[in-house]
Amino acid sequence: MSKSPLERWGSIVGGKRSRWVTIAIWITLVVVLGLLFPQVNSVENFAGDDLPDNMTSRQAAALIEEQFPSDSGVPLLIVWNKEEGLVKEDLQQIQGLYKRLEVAPLTAQTVLPPLHQLPVEALQSMVSENGKSIVTPVFFDESANADISKENLATLTTLTEKELGMNPYEKSLDESGLQARFSGPIGISVDATNLFKSADFKLMTATVILILVLLIAIYRSPILSIIPILVVSIAFLVVSPLLGWFAESGWIDKDAQAISIMIVLLFGAGTDYCLFLITRYRDILLEEPNKFLALSQAIKESADAIAMSALTVVIGLATLGLADYGSFERFAVPFSFGVLLTGVAILTLLPAILSVLGRGAFWPMIPRTEEMAKEHAEKKNKPYKEPKSNHRFMKKVGDFASNKPWLVIVVTGALLVGLALVSSQIKYSYDLLSSFPEDMPSREGFALIEENFTPGELAPVKVLVDTSGETIDISAQLQELPYVSVVDEAQTGQNNPDIQLYEVDLNKNPYSNEAMDDVDDMKKRVPEILEEAGIENASESYWVGGETSVQLDTKDVQSSDEKLIQPIIIIILFVVLVLYLRAIITSIHLMVTVIVSFFAALGAGWLILTNFFGADAIASTIPLYSFVFIIALGNDYNIFMISDIWKNRKKGIEHREAVARGVASTGSVITSAGLILAGTFAVLASLPIQVLVQFGVVTAIGILLDTFIVRPLLVPALISVFGRYSYWPGKLWKN
Numbered sequence: 001m002s003k004s005p006l007e008r009w010g011s012i013v014g015g016k017r018s019r020w021v022t023i024a025i026w027i028t029l030v031v032v033l034g035l036l037f038p039q040v041n042s043v044e045n046f047a048g049d050d051l052p053d054n055m056t057s058r059q060a061a062a063l064i065e066e067q068f069p070s071d072s073g074v075p076l077l078i079v080w081n082k083e084e085g086l087v088k089e090d091l092q093q094i095q096g097l098y099k100r101l102e103v104a105p106l107t108a109q110t111v112l113p114p115l116h117q118l119p120v121e122a123l124q125s126m127v128s129e130n131g132k133s134i135v136t137p138v139f140f141d142e143s144a145n146a147d148i149s150k151e152n153l154a155t156l157t158t159l160t161e162k163e164l165g166m167n168p169y170e171k172s173l174d175e176s177g178l179q180a181r182f183s184g185p186i187g188i189s190v191d192a193t194n195l196f197k198s199a200d201f202k203l204m205t206a207t208v209i210l211i212l213v214l215l216i217a218i219y220r221s222p223i224l225s226i227i228p229i230l231v232v233s234i235a236f237l238v239v240s241p242l243l244g245w246f247a248e249s250g251w252i253d254k255d256a257q258a259i260s261i262m263i264v265l266l267f268g269a270g271t272d273y274c275l276f277l278i279t280r281y282r283d284i285l286l287e288e289p290n291k292f293l294a295l296s297q298a299i300k301e302s303a304d305a306i307a308m309s310a311l312t313v314v315i316g317l318a319t320l321g322l323a324d325y326g327s328f329e330r331f332a333v334p335f336s337f338g339v340l341l342t343g344v345a346i347l348t349l350l351p352a353i354l355s356v357l358g359r360g361a362f363w364p365m366i367p368r369t370e371e372m373a374k375e376h377a378e379k380k381n382k383p384y385k386e387p388k389s390n391h392r393f394m395k396k397v398g399d400f401a402s403n404k405p406w407l408v409i410v411v412t413g414a415l416l417v418g419l420a421l422v423s424s425q426i427k428y429s430y431d432l433l434s435s436f437p438e439d440m441p442s443r444e445g446f447a448l449i450e451e452n453f454t455p456g457e458l459a460p461v462k463v464l465v466d467t468s469g470e471t472i473d474i475s476a477q478l479q480e481l482p483y484v485s486v487v488d489e490a491q492t493g494q495n496n497p498d499i500q501l502y503e504v505d506l507n508k509n510p511y512s513n514e515a516m517d518d519v520d521d522m523k524k525r526v527p528e529i530l531e532e533a534g535i536e537n538a539s540e541s542y543w544v545g546g547e548t549s550v551q552l553d554t555k556d557v558q559s560s561d562e563k564l565i566q567p568i569i570i571i572i573l574f575v576v577l578v579l580y581l582r583a584i585i586t587s588i589h590l591m592v593t594v595i596v597s598f599f600a601a602l603g604a605g606w607l608i609l610t611n612f613f614g615a616d617a618i619a620s621t622i623p624l625y626s627f628v629f630i631i632a633l634g635n636d637y638n639i640f641m642i643s644d645i646w647k648n649r650k651k652g653i654e655h656r657e658a659v660a661r662g663v664a665s666t667g668s669v670i671t672s673a674g675l676i677l678a679g680t681f682a683v684l685a686s687l688p689i690q691v692l693v694q695f696g697v698v699t700a701i702g703i704l705l706d707t708f709i710v711r712p713l714l715v716p717a718l719i720s721v722f723g724r725y726s727y728w729p730g731k732l733w734k735n
């Protein structure tokens with residue numbers, strides 16, 4: 001009998017001679033690519049805008065740069081604070097620091113306000129009304145990278161310590177005396193870079209340790225526990241320099257947050273795929289004495305499901321490339337490319353390693369055929385013990401789901417729908433800084449500004465109007481708006497005198513959701529005001545910029561991306577399932593169950609984050625990130641289980657028994673894989689970055705719901721209820 005293509009593939013990558021070639025190829029790739037290209041984490045992080053150019057806030061920023069140019073550069077804000085109140089000596093020390101900066105400028109320093117040349121009384125006018133705080137800027141060239149900025153902050157700290165005789169940046173905000181914090185764009189950039197650099201190392205270490213512990217606990221084999229980690233690590237060492245090359249060449253923008261999540265994804269999903277093949281190999285070794293034939297058979301029975309599972313994840317994650325929001329779009333290539341290469345490693349490198357180790361990979365729980373087991377017992381002078389039947393517990397679960405399907409559907413459906421309804425109560429935050437730790441210096445500095453100055457001063461709304469040659473002043477009308485605190489005097493454009501700029505302070509925190517509602521209302525009111533002032537085409541003669549407007553545009557763009565990407569990923573994955581399973585009804589209820597489990601994960605995540613993590617809102621990016629991961633990874637397990645059910649039916653096994661056996665044969669490995677994958681995402685909760693904590697919690701819950709409720713209970717119950725129509729219109733339906 002001729003071998004199937006997958007059996008031949010197993011012979012190619014895991015043959016007696018070819019296995020060494022396969023291993024050599026991967027090791028060569030790691031060495032050569034590591035020498036030729038930089039690791040992705042060493043490449044400069046993307047620091048551009050997330051919003052497309054056609055958004056109002058971006059257009060306003062471009063117009064401000066054109067008509068109201070400032071050659072100052074990017075600001076570093078030094079926030080000084082003293083709970084007892086700033087005194088003359090404090091201000092004189094600040095002046096002394098600025099004198100030092102004039103004498104010895106920092107690298108890439110552009111503009112230095114002449115604070116040291118002003119009388120102390122002038123500085124006192126800059127102090128907050130409560131007398132506790134003052135904010136002093138230093139400007140740097142836009143081309144200065146994170147490394148230069150970090151060196152500058154270190155130098156500035158040294159100069160401050162020399163001037164003051166102590167280090168105010170290390171003082172706790174609860175201490176008495178003069179305190180200081182670096183904030184503003186430069187301070188936030190340096191803090192974020194430090195945060196993600198340390199986060200990546202901690203994340204990889206924690207992920208590897210967790211996987212190792214879980215594998216040893218589940219499989220009780222130290223060698224087997226190392227194999228998946230080794231395979232995925234080698235794949236990562238190939239992926240990392242290639243992504244570094246892509247980023248260095250300008251083909252992609254490197255996103256530190258994306259790389260952090262990619263590490264979790266590759267180790268979690270990669271370990272899962274390894275287990276699918278390893279478990280099948282172990283089961284066949286119980287029947288087949290020849291390790292090479294057993295490996296070829298294992299690849300034949302599992303490679304198509306592994307490839308299809310990886311493909312659904314690759315396609316699902318690649319849809320993020322359709323997004324307009326930059327942070328979404330930058331995730332597409334690292335995620336999809338990383339999973340693709342990891343999948344290739346699992347179907348090539350893993351079989352080669354298993355071929356080398358053979359049964360020894362499972363030591364001390366070595367799988368033997370009955371004859372081999374009897375010989376082994378005889379050598380040890382021990383009586384032969386009949387092996388316990390495999391998958392006994394999961395067989396009971398499969399029997400329960402297939403024999404009492406309506407009970408399972410009602411109970412699991414009620415649980416999932418109940419949690420899904422909770423997701424409608426979620427509040428979202430669009431403030432990027434709020435995702436960073438509260439004790440991060442730049443955030444502490446920002447909090448001091450928020451606490452000691454008028455809320456609207458933090459980030460004024462910038463209203464620009466084109467007067468079309470008319471003499472108007474809309475300051476009074478803007479001031480009458482109920483949410484406006486102060487309107488500064490109108491500025492006139494340098495190149496076009498028809499352009500006016502009004503800086504508007506809101507009477508609340510400009511980063512709050514309420515402020516976003518106010519700016520949304522302002523965008524509707526401004527054209528009305530312009531029409532009343534006699535401006536034609538008023539709806540096309542204004543722009544609203546500033547941080548609050550950016551957040552509002554972010555909300556609109558993210559919502560648009562969700563409406564585009566979520567249906568597309570559902571349709572694409574549905575088509576993939578139909579093509580693979582040849583079963584439309586089953587493909588429909590598979591997609592419905594993972595969608596419901598996604599909303600249930602959101603609801604459960606909200607309950608956990610608010611009750612145990614103290615969150616009052618979650619990052620606005622979480623729904624789409626989690627949706628893509630839960631939908632794609634959820635279908636992974638379904639494909640693997642249903643592949644076995646279909647194979648059972650092809651052998652002539654009765655429908656419900658085929659379902660029960662499919663649950664039994666795949667239940668243990670999928671449960672183990674689900675625990676490992678959920679655990680790796682849960683590791684994100686140990687990081688100090690709130691957006692990653694929230695993403696990790698929601699995604700881990702989604703995976704656990706799929707592992708313990710959807711896949712072993714709900715899906716088998718649905719397949720049992722639909723009977724032969726589950727296979728429609730494939731060949732199995734006709735039988």
